[in-house]
Amino acid sequence: MITLGVAGSLFFGSAAAVAAPPVGGPGLGSQESPVVKPTPVLSSVDNFRDLAGLDAGYMGIGNKHLNRGVIYRSNALIANDSDLATLGTLGITKVYDLRTAGEITPGKEDRLPAGVTRTWLPTLAGDVLAGTSNLKTPADSVAFMENMNRLFVTDAEVRKSFTALFNDIAATSGAQVIHCTAGKDRTGWASAILQSLVGVSPQTIMSDYLLTNQYSAASIERQLAGVEAARGPEARALYSPLLHVEASYLQAGLDQLKASYGSVQNYLLNGLGLDPQTIRTLVVKLVG
DSSP: OHHHHHHTSSSOSSGGGOOOOOTTOOOOOSSOOOOOOOOOOOSSSTTOEETTOSTTOOBOGGGOBOOTTSEEEESOOOOOHHHHHHHTTTTEEEEEEOOOGGGOOTTOSOOOOTTOEEEEOOOOOSOHHHHHHTOOSHHHHHHHHHHHHHHHHHOHHHHHHHHHHHHHHHHOOSEEEEEOSSSSSHHHHHHHHHHHHTTOOHHHHHHHHHTHHHHTHHHHHHHHHHHHHHHOHHHHHHHHHHHSOOHHHHHHHHHHHHHHHSSHHHIIIIISOOOHHHHHHHHHHHHO
């Protein structure tokens, strides 16, 4: 069943043609939707959402909806008091912080409810600061982001971080949160791999990936307005691709995965070194 689930949802077709659904949620199939508690919208953590989707959850293998309230994806959990209290109601036991030390500057540390464990898994593909300093055009920025997603597959140190992440998710009970700084690139890759594993359709996975542009629209605009005020409209255009997500970013990583490993299953088994039992546990968590 695992093999069928992976093989059925690994590779995206014409990714650029897939549009993001409205924040209200995409269509999830004909299965009757159970009554579920909505994922809270946080004011200070704007890209916090359920990896399983909205409403009844995305449809996966066996015509089952993914289990909601199991794994959340997010930007940095720099929560205000109200959002911290809300996070405390979700049964979260562990948070995985994929940021590097340089991203966790004073005032940018996670704020977590009492009793929640933070596991730090610094995950960075190459020297981002050096790479961005060489960007000259918006096309350079797009190419930079596409290459970052390829490095999620080819960079050995990055693969070690994802190995630790997936092994720990499988071994941990309770709700869990995966996050980086913006919740879109490293977090987006981990989310797409887990969704592929349990048979979410390629179109839905891509739509979910692109939702960052809606959830974080206000904060992205604030950052770009600041860049434009300081450095002008050309700088705004240069940085815009770095703050948004585009279908070509995730597609570049998936194309590299296919070239390097042939399938998500081989990426998990051979690239990340997960054992079959760990993969089965992840499947059961999400659709069992």
